[in-house]
Amino acid sequence: MPGIDESRPFIPVRIAVLTVSDTRGLDEDRSGNTLVERIEKAGHILADRKIVRDEVELIQAELKAWIANDEVDVVISTGGTGVTGRDVTPEAFEALYEKSIPGFGELFRMLSYQKIGTSTIQSRSTGGVAGGTYLFALPGSTGAVKDGWDDILVHQLDYRFMPCNFVELFDRLQEHQKRTKS
Incomplete structure (x- = not known):
């Protein structure tokens, strides 16, 4: 049965939060604020937080900076995962x-289907790994x-x-780097 093994120690993870939006600032960023609250409540470390416009180059520039930063283990974004012309987060990630x-x-x-039915088909939420950093893109709601x-x-x-x-x-996310150097 899946669950928490209390015999193992909790290890805080350093998480950066990226909001992708053409219109929100920190004060209006309810989704980003919700994510930050949950990260901190769980005992993790908010490593950084930014808001960028829905543009591939801007999203990738922030992702690349965080991937290169040893103080960031995980990036979670909110916004830009829909199907409109401005929604480019999945492509950037x-x-x-x-x-x-x-x-x-x-x-x-x-x-999501269990909560919003077939409307979930419009989400292009995605996850992956780059440079030993986990990257997850969530919708903006x-x-x-x-x-x-x-x-x-x-x-x-x-x-x-x-x-x-x-x-x-x-510790194993970059094993492929070790193989190519041998």
Whole structure:
């Protein structure tokens, strides 16, 4: 049965939050604020927080900076995952992935379907790994942020969660780099 193994220590993860929006500032960023509250309540560290416009180059510039930063383990974004012309978050993220985590988007949509029905088909939520950093893109609604965090990420970013979790894989995320250098 999946769950928390209390015999394992909690390991705080350093998480950067990226809001993708053409219109929001920090004061109006309810989804980003919700995500930050949940990250901190879970005992993790808010490593950084930014808001960028829905433009591939701007999103990727921030992602690349965080991927290169040893003080960031995970990036979670909110916004820009829909199907309109301005929604480019998945394209920005996926172009940087060394490994995609297709199950993240699949599971997000399955869970979301139980709450909003077929409207979940409009979400292009995505996850992957680049430079040893986990990258997750959630839709911009507060409900979607709650679903993504409460139903998936709070568990997978907790070292105590069994039978497995993302935290226990941090040291192995760049094994391919070691193989190519030998």
